[in-house]
Amino acid sequence: MKILVIDDHALVREGLHQVLKGLDENVSVLQAGTCEQAFALAENHVDIDLVLLDYHLPDMTGLQALDVFGKKHPELPIVMLSGSANVQIMRQVLQSGASGFVTKSSLSDELLHAVRLVLNGDVYSPSELGSDFGALSFDGANAKPPLTQRQELVLRELLDGRSNREIGSSLNVSEETVKTHVASILRYFDVQNRTQAVVAAARCGYRPTSAA
Template sequence: MNFAIADDHGIFRSGLKLILHDLYPDCEIQEAAQGDEVLEILKNHDDIELLLLDLRMPESSGVSLLQQCREQFPEVPCMVVSASEELTVMQSALQNGAIGYIPKSSSNSEIAEAIKKVMSGDVYIPPQLKSVKRGDQTLNINLTPRQLEVLGLLAEGMSNKQIGNQLHIAPGTIKAHIAAIFRELESVNRTQAVRRARELHLL
């Protein structure tokens, strides 16, 4: 089992290595401290089972490195580990192909649980993205990365057919995603769903 950690802070890389070795004692771990090293590791190791990627690294900006990894090595699952807890940053990472997002403020046990979840084939969505405050009320928003993508396209005014063409998914699947979006955002139509999503800073 082979992992890759991409973070320009050596202390944090060491912490992630300890967590990985605790979960998978016999695993191998490749390390990168800057953007170009990440791509080189993925090029030279075709057995990487998970890339843990910081969004802020030398020679990379925002989600650009994530996009490069997903475009050049789509078979490698990537989970973002970042100091940013901004909802828009989390959403952007998930929309650009990350299978999870771990804030660096998370405890070791939370990071371990997130890693186990994505290694089992699931997507890890941080609590910060699920629970959003509106006034004095806390709303538990539980939208998958794909549903967030659909929501973004709804906000652009796309029809079901256009969304299907854009995301390469069947009409029935689109309807199911939209129904889930309406349910989570307590909406009865597209306009209301988009308005509430903007109020909650999901868009």
């Protein structure tokens, strides 16, 4: 497992590294103090499983960085970290494509819970938001031509909660090919991450193979 931590405070990054060992003692943690460094690491490490992104960074805001990651690495789940518990910011971050939002005042167990949830393909919504996140809408997919047969196969694997590696093995294609199909699926539903794609697909009538 490989996680990219982006925060401009070295002590915070080191602290997060120690907390993330609670997932797996051998977890690999990449560290970046700026978005520029983070984007370079993401280009050089295509096997990153998740990003922890600070909301306040020296070279751009977390929202701006989230947008860049969404365009360059749409398959990569992002959990936003912030010292603020502002509900409006939380909602904006999740609506912008983040897979989770955790305040820095949270206990380490909450962060680990959020990370595990996101790694399993779900969205972690702070308790302050209640059920508001479920109200996000994804419109316009029904007006488009159908997905290709291969894209539908990949989508059904996503609905089953499988990782890119597992999908590649199941469909006998490379992980890079899977990423290409996932990116096409995200564009199709006009969403920014695989979790939102699953929600949008379910609303359009797609079901996991286990429920077919």
